[in-house]
Amino acid sequence: MSDFRTERDSMGDVQVPRNAYYGAQTQRAVDNFPISGWTLHTDLIHAMGLVKFACGIANRDLGKLTGTGKRPLNDKEVEAMLNAAREVANGKHDDQFPIDVFQTGSGTSSNMNVNEVISNRAIELLDGDRFAAEKPVHPNDHVNMGQSTNDTFPTAIHVAVAMAIRNKLIPALKKFHESLAKKAEAWDQIIKIGRTHLADATPLRLGQEFGGFARQLQLSIDRAEAAVGAVLELPVGGTAVGSGINTHPEFGDHVATALAEETSIPFVEAENHFEANAQRDGLVECHGHLRTIASTLFNVSNNIRWLGSGPRCGFYEVQLPDRQPGSSIMPGKVNPVMCESMMQVAARVMGNDQTITLSGAAGGNFQLNIMMPVMGQTTLESVNLLASSADAFVEFCSDDMEANEEACEQMVEQSLSMVTSLNPYIGYEKASKLAKEAFKSGKTIRELCTEQQILDEATLNEALDPMRMTEPHAD
DSSP states (O other): OOSEEEEEETTEEEEEETTOSOOHHHHHHHHHOOSSSOBOOHHHHHHHHHHHHHHHHHHHHTTOTTSSSSSOOOHHHHHHHHHHHHHHHTTTTGGGOOOBSSSOTTOHHHHHHHHHHHHHHHHHHTTOOTTSSSOSSOIIIIITTTOOHHHHHHHHHHHHHHHHIIIIIHHHHHHHHHHHHHHHHHTTTOEEEEEETTEEEEEEEHHHHHHHHHHHHHHHHHHHHHHHHTTOEEOTTOTTTSSOTTSOTTHHHHHHHHHHHHHSSOOEEOSOHHHHHHOOHHHHHHHHHHHHHHHHHHHHHHHHHHHTOOSSSSOOOEEOOOOSBOOSSSTTOBOOHHHHHHHHHHHHHHHHHHHHHHHHHHSEETTEESOHHHHHHHHHHHHHHHHHHHHHHHHHTGGGOEEOHHHHHHTTTTOGGGGGGGHHHHOHHHHHHHHHHHHHHTOOHHHHHHHHTOSOHHHHHHHTOTTGGGSOOOO
């Protein structure tokens, strides 16, 4: 028996792997685009299955599938088609989507890939011959009814991205926020020296420093929510150019409602289908929020990396958990690998934003953006990288960090910036001279003030109380 079967499309015969659920148009795309070896992200494949399911529901409820079209379906055939779409959405047929990411810019190849798989699987569920030339559940006439790639593919991208952010990224960011907030609370009474411009500054509490990091994560959660909001409008219903040709006027609303019910995400039909088909500004906005989150994660992990530097010749105010040997030549060396991993993820996401921005700006000509597969793939990569990195950082680093109280406190008294609290008593100019003298002599600010009797002992002790310096005072 041959390993291939012959399928036919409008351009002629094509040899397709014998047992594949996909057909001729998918195989042509596989042959035409031997580019990267990267197939579509499974999140997007599952979303395409879900979109086809919602479209089937809409066409069923609007009487289109069972109406007076070219070949109406009976109720059993409709149910088989919906079940096949549901299987795709649930990941049952992930191995049936072999097309390269770098394909036709609208995603037509992948749209037809989904249509063919659902068609043939539905026929199989009906105990029919999915290899027959005539398709009782047709990939174009039934699975793709009332649709164009130009509106359903970007709809699937929006659905996939929104679901990934809600189900993966936001929970990961919340976990990271909780981890940092716990450290901030536990370390609230540990005094350390502040640093601005990488130079000594006035004291603060280690808990305050980590409270700042926790706030950055809280704002990142807000930005992730805003990223979901940017992709809630769905292009479906616009068909080829936004005019809605060959679809029911209520189709887009029905599909958006079905998707909202399935995902518990408040998707809506696009307000203007000509904008929704032609432009991907919502996706650009969405990824802009992801870029900002990446910037935050880079900053937080890099700060923690610096705080953990040492153990003898760095700051070493925070002890990071040992995860693996750090050198092939230096015995005993341990490196801040989780921080470095997160920084690399953040750099990748920031680079991805350039791809998204250029694709959105230059790819949308007249009634269609022709950069959609790479936009969908890149955005989903960013979401999943950020989520996985945050999860790993919490599990393998932040939850197990320990404060090095001795290292935090020993630098405070040595800091020349302690003189700042004397400004209200002796003025900026005299305080500046005192700091320079302390640096030159190697003495502390307290020692010089005591020697020179600049303030009485009680006032000096109050002014140079490090804990008091960590908060504002009215007096």
